[in-house]
Amino acid sequence: MRKEIAVLLACALTGAWCMGQESAVYTHENKTYQDALTLYNNKQYQAAQTLFQEVKDQTADPETEANSAYYIANAAVRLNQLGADRLMEDFVERYPTSVRRNSAFMDVADYYFENGRYPYAMKWYGKVDQSSLSRREKERFDFHMGYSLFSSRKPEEAERYLQRVSNSQEYGSQAKYYLGYIAYQQDDYEAANERFDQITDQEVLEEKLSYYQADMNFKLGNFEQAIEQAVSQLPKSDRREVSELNKIIGESYFNLGRYAEAIPYLEKYQGKRGRWNNTDYYLLGYAHYKQGDYENAIRQFNKIVGGDDSVAQNAYYHLGECYLELDKKQEALNAFRNASQMEFSPEIRQDAFLNYARLSYEVGNPYQPVPRVLQEYMEAYPDGEDHEEVRELLVDSYITSKNFSGAMELLEKNPGYASEATYQKVAFFYGVEQFLAEAYPGALESFEKAIQAGADPRYTARSRYWKAESAFAVGNFEQALTQYAQFRASSAAASLEEYADLDYQMGYTYFKLRDYGNAATHFQRFARSAPDGARKTDAWMRLGDSYFVSSRYRPAIEAYDQALATGSPERDYAAYQKAISYGFLGQEQTKRDALDTFIGRFPNSSLKDDALFELGNSYVQSAADNQAIASYDRLIRESPGSSLVPAAKMRKGLVYYNGGQNQQALTVFKEVADQYPNSQEAMQAVATAKLIYVDMGQVDQYAAWVRGLDFVEVTDSELEAASFEAAEKQLVEGNDAAAARALEKYLEQFPNGANRVAAYFNLGQIAYADGQADKALAHFEVVADAGRGERAEQALTRVCEILVSRGDYAAAMPYLERLEATADIPQNRTFAQSNLMKGYFEKQAYDRTLAYAEKVLASPSLDDRIRSDARLMIARSAWATGNTEKARQAYAEVLSIATGRAAAEALYYQAHFKREDGDFEASNQSVQRLARDFAAYKEWGGRGLILMAKNFEQLEDAFQATYILENVISNFGAYPDIVEEARAELAQIKAREARRNASINPDGNR
Secondary structure, three states: OHHHHHHHHHHHHHOOOOOHHHHHOOOHHHHHHHHHHHHHHOOOHHHHHHHHHHHHHHOOOHHHHHHHHHHHHHHHHHOOOOOHHHHHHHHHHHOOOOOOHHHHHHHHHHHHHHOOOHHHHHHHHOOOOHHHOOHHHHHHHHHHHHHHHHHOOOHHHHHHHHHHOOOOOOOHHHHHHHHHHHHHHOOOHHHHHHHHHOOOOHHHHHHHHHHHHHHHHHHOOOHHHHHHHHHHHHHHOOHHHHHHHHHHHHHHHHHOOOHHHHHHHHHHOOOEOOEEOHHHHHHHHHHHHHOOOHHHHHHHHOOOOOOOOHHHHHHHHHHHHHHHHOOOHHHHHHHHHHHHOOOOOHHHHHHHHHHHHHHHHHHOOOOOOHHHHHHHHHHHOOOOOOHHHHHHHHHHHHHHOOOHHHHHHHHHHOHHHOOHHHHHHHHHHHHHHHHHOOOHHHHHHHHHHHHHHOOOHHHHHHHHHHHHHHHHHOOOHHHHHHHHHHHHHOOOHHHOHHHHHHHHHHHHHHHHOOOHHHHHHHHHHHHHHOOOOHHHHHHHHHHHHHHHHOOOHHHHHHHHHHHHHOOOOOHHHHHHHHHHHHHHOOOHHHHHHHHHHHHHHOOOOOOHHHHHHHHHHHHHHOOOHHHHHHHHHHHHHHOOOOOOHHHHHHHHHHHHHHOOOHHHHHHHHHHHHHHOOOOHHHHHHHHHHHHHHHHHOOHHHHHHHHHOOOOOOHHHHHHHHHHHHHHHHHHHOOOHHHHHHHHHHHHHHOOOOOOHHHHHHHHHHHHHHOOOHHHHHHHHHHHHHHOOOHHHHHHHHHHHHHHHHOOOHHHHHHHHHHHHHHOOOHHHHHHHHHHHHHHHHHOOOHHHHHHHHHHHHHOOOOOHHHHHHHHHHHHHHHHHOOOHHHHHHHHHHHHHHOOHHHHHHHHHHHHHHHHHOOOHHHHHHHHHHHHHHOOOOHHHHHHHHHHHHHHHHHOOOHHHHHHHHHHHHHHOOOOHHHHHHHHHHHHHHHHHHHOOEOOOOOOOOO
């Protein structure tokens, strides 16, 4: 009896399932079984399993065999052996009457439960016969089954089992906790609170409940209670719960408007898996914003990248406000634009749109033309209180962005949009724009509109002046003179900048009208009062010319002396004209001395050939034939491409003829006729040769020679002259169409006539004026290829202009080279050099480009447009060859003088170089100026925006960087390389930002 009591006591102590009928087992005859049981109770399952297997294999007692099988399967479960479940199932099948059958199911299920393997526990609890369980066992079963289902995320099934033990003394508090938690997870906070309030177990209350109660009170809006409960729970919580509790406390303070207290708790939140989301950044950003800490607010708001919900709209709106507070208007524009494109809050959208429109006007807009932004706002909110303000901004935006054509179109469609003064100003500036673009008819019309508006005397006067300039440009000199005179008569004229050049312009107008007396008066008045410079020098020269053509040679010489004293690069012209003037005064020796001095002083002058020719003529007049021939020969030898060579040869032949040296004369005349067919000199040579042959009695030889000349048709010469004269008459009378028909008929009848070149030239001029570039080109090419002279130079210049205007530098280059080599007019030579510079750049011949750029810059009297083109070519060539310092310097010089596209390019590179220097803010300022002042040049604007995005990335402003890049992708589809670069940059930034912001999708734009 004592042994049975000892066994029962041992069972109780070890937790073994001992039954009374087993007492017979514990005998000395079955010591192996006892040893196995002892090992099992001591958790030595492997050793126990081996002994139980030995007993099972040897015993004849069915009960002992069943018990051994039970312990073998149990040990396998605890050892996590492969096939352990199968062993237990085999036990149940082989020993269906064993009293351990139900206990086996419970025991295995409890083991899995205690080890947290709830799916396995549920499987075995499912096999238990609940009807055979005691009340205590049934409570344990219901709680364990309910918790296993709860842990396996089957709350509805768990709730059924947990409800059964909700009033249990042992399991009630825990069951109510999990029932409350299920309600909490289902957002049924009232039911959750009710269940939590019923918990009486202090340990459960302290360890598990405070966090959830704090969270529920937060979600129910009981923020004070949430703070109190969360603060009390902080010291008792693990790291993950501490992070969540900080979030509850911070957001509770936030919702109570206690932002300063919220900030430290919001900052301690660690996020989900180490990452915040957009709402987290918004809350902290807004708390800083409400404290007036705009820098820190921006640092949070700008981490909200690609947001598209009400949180993002609010964040972007407040981000815009923060940027405005810090006077970062370009950044504010982006933020307000983003907020204005979202529809979650109509009020925020309208206010953001208004701010976006205002900022677009103020700082420029890189995405849309500013007028379009303002018009879209007016269309979206036609009844807005700020409609009048926006309308004024709209008109002014056209003016400030220099879109005067758009402004004129707007004002003429909507006369009430602006005052007469504003309309007049717009018409004036539009006229200037057209004038600079050489659209002179349109300029004349715009200036007339400004004059008719008459609102501001200053702009009325300025419009008259520029209308005069436009009339002068189209050759209407009478109209130009009238407008200049009316400008001078206006009361406002003397105070305007145009007034300083008035005498100079009027002098030229009179000069064109061949009123040389009045021309001289105005040139003299201007030259005496103007500051030193190219125009003053030019005025002295034109004064000399006015006296010269009026045969007033002494005052002409005085004027040329004044021009020479200025040291102008063009003083060779003054020296030449001065020498010629001495000739007209009958001072031939002085003339020759002056010409000799000129040739020595200006050996590279384009007038050197003229000087040699006049020197030869002077020697002829003084009967110094040998010196005359020497001068002509020097001209022919040193200037073989000169247009004067045919005339020099002709004069040389005449010297021989007049000196009785007929054979020498004939040789020269035949050379002229052979080398310069169709020229006037050739015709004169033939005529003079005829006289020689007649004098020599060799008319038959003359006739034989002439028959070999294609351009001489002796019998038709009078008819040809009459035909050409008729065509010229139509041309002089302004009947261009009739003149063209007559000239074409002339060429048809006399294809090799003496006036062939003149006919082609006039046809080219008519076609060019009519806008028929192809036709004009064909005519001018004939003239350009026919020889030298003023007409040939004009034709060659036109050929170059037409080919260059088409961008066909390959075809233009040979003509440009000829023009550079032969031009007598300096402006034509500069034109050739500037376009050769561009042509060589297109061919990537950067050394030649640089050489021609330096040639262009060395030319006198350059206007800023040509100067900026040369600087631009230097900059581009330096950049292409890797000379960044030279490129930097050249682009800076371009920016100081350029306008339009060249200025946009230079600004982009200014931004680039500032970025290279690490000055990201200054780089952004350059891009902002590019966006504001040069919005029409989208390619450079797009490239500038990518620079700006990279700058913002360096400045840790992810919102600005990504927003700019997304808009480049959306708005610059015409430039695929820019879009591709933006996509690549955006992907990199989003991938980086997604590591800390769970709301960012690195694979999408939004």
